[in-house]
Amino acid sequence: MPRVWYNILPDLPEALAPPLDPETEEPIKPEKLLRIFAGELVKQEMSKERYVEIPGEIRELYAKIGRPTPLFRATNLEKKLGTPARIYFKYEGATTTGSHKINTALAQAYYAKKQGIERLVTETGAGQWGTALSLAGALLGLKVRVYMARASFQQKPYRRVLMNVYGAEVYPSPSNRTEVGKRFLKEDPNHPGGLGIAISEAIEDVLRNESARYSLGSVLNHVLMHQTVIGLEAKEQMKEFEEPDVIIGCVGGGSNFAGLAYPFVKDVLDGKAEYEFIAVEPKAAPSMTSGIYTYDYGDSGKLTPKMKMHTLGHTYYVPPIHAGGLRYHGLAPTLSVLLNHGIVKPVAYHQTEVFEAALTFARSEGIVPAPESAHAIKAAIDLALQAKEKGEERVILFNLSGHGLLDLKGYDDFLEGKLQDYEPEEIPALNGMI
Template identity: 55%
Template sequence: MRTKKYVLSDQDMPRQWYNIMADLPNGMEPPLHPGTGQPCGPEDLAPIFPMNLIEQEVSTQRWIDIPEEILEKYAIWRPSPLYRAYSLEKALDTPAKIFFKNEGVSPAGSHKPNTAIAQAYYNKMAGTKKITTETGAGQWGSALSMCCSFFGIECKVFMVKISYNQKPYRRLMMETWGANCTASPSTETAAGRSILEKYPDSPGSLGMAISEAVEEAVSDENTKYALGSVLNHVMIHQSIIGLEAKKQMEMAGAYPDVIIGSAGGGSNFAGLSFPFALDKINGKEIDIIAVEPTSCPTLTRGPFAYDFGDTVQMTPMLPMHTLGHNFVPAPIHAGGLRYHGMAPLVSQLVLDGIIRAESIHQMETFKAGITFARSEGYIPAPECNHAIAIT
């Protein structure tokens, strides 16, 4: 019997995360303070994040040890399987060998718990009692809800209103794990009320929901904020995907010519690709492609510029590809790909020519998802359909 999937045991799990900050060919610009416009110091971020995560955010250490407590929680779903897509290859009649990494085996159904568990853990260590966050499609909100429940931390999620209405079961999942989930923009924050005053029918956006979550976090010293993508420490935590994939490709006796991932804020894409990008920086020839929707074309159409992460300009300004912090994307189904900005690390690597971007229409991605479901079995998320369509 030929091998369909490459599985690693709990004991084979990587014990360190990879931080691509250590290997950027041209370095990176610092975040700027939203008030002064000067580079942010760690103390500027302290009202929002605990100091142990801020240290990771600015770290240039290449390898970072994964604490034992996090490894034990990772073992609930990690190492995740790497598959050879024999049936999809046949359906496409291609000589290419196609592999895919299945992050859907996590209890929350996505890659998001890879960083949610780390953020919940570091917050617990720092004494945080409550975490606020935003969520698009609901994947990040449910991942954080679950991980907060593991560590006994209160969790409050602002969910983009159009997704809140499109994906009601996601709210139910968050509540099952004990979190509180509110449609954003809401009347619970000054930011939300100011947006609703101008646009009472707003479908919401990640930028708006971030404003609400940050506002609630800074108003209480025992409450911190957590972000599921974009930031450097999130990219570090997600690197475990690519580190496992490297081991598994070795088991398969293969090495990729092309790496493809869907990119909203950038964490799914970075998690898989950065460990391979290291090889590219060191001379390997690999085509690394980030795929986004044509209706939210951050990398393919947005300029590289300093911009706010949120709508009401409370967050530090980040150097990134951006469509502007006031951009309200069309309510497509891939709620996870509707963020106006892109992770600074992903944006920098596009500038440096290490990776490149493509965009694709929603209808085409659905077609690709159906081909995948009828050949490989798994029904991919709308977000993943973008990567599959480009394949």
């Protein structure tokens, strides 16, 4: 298990543009962030230290929830595809909560508890992040409140139940608990919600309670840094096998992809390796393949600092696909920089072809993947079939970031032929509406 997290900020090919205060349009002052986030997280967000030590208490918690997680070679999938490619996957579904989100949830809850914070408030899309923070709160003695995107709240009721089991309060978003939520419900009483709206509700909630702080599951630097335990472990595990040629992860905000890829990206930035990186997103929320690089709010209610990132616009209406964790309008600023420099290649898929890939994987390897992770599986299968056509040996590594055992409604809909694909909605960012 790693003793440090890897912070990519000092190694980026260009410095990040500073986050802007939404009231002044000037670089935001740290004291404003301290009202929203735990102090140590604000410090980590801006740190220029390449490696940040993981406190012993967090490492002990990591061990309790299943770290280090296993790395497998998908030999049955290789045989099914008839490919000369060799496919490996890091399996984050082996953690107690069934996804990679617990890696940063434990860290954020630890620092909040140490500061004397009583409650953490957050958003969740499909529910993996909300579940992870709920357990982290239970283990560390913190109250947790979760605003869950309404589409997922309805599609995945057992995610909500699991959060309740861990002691968290869970509300469908948009809700009647906040002014932001009321505004969106007035516009559309059946609004499916999305991460952008849920973030706004969580922050509004925090600003009403001095003893509460906000906790974010993706996008920001400190979150992605905590997730690098995945890639640091995978680098050591792959030494037992061989060097990967291609590294793949799915992308909503970026924590899944960054967690696996960033430790490998460092070797590319240092000129020590020539890995290919593929970031996979849904065509219904194509921030990487159709968004623009500009300053935008991280939430739909315009309460967060403005960040320079690839975005579809904070007013983008994200269709209710089953991969709820990928239903976001923006992208991690650090990943945006890597895209701009051509270090990471983005691809996008419709949800029906993603579920087809998920079935192929489940029927060969036995693991039912989360719909989010199935995007990475689809890309891995496509690359393996390309290798078959060309007669090339390729070594593929992807992040299977969570199991899909609480996503069976999506699988049922797919098997019944009820799933539909969504073309991107009108993209406000491209019409000057940011």
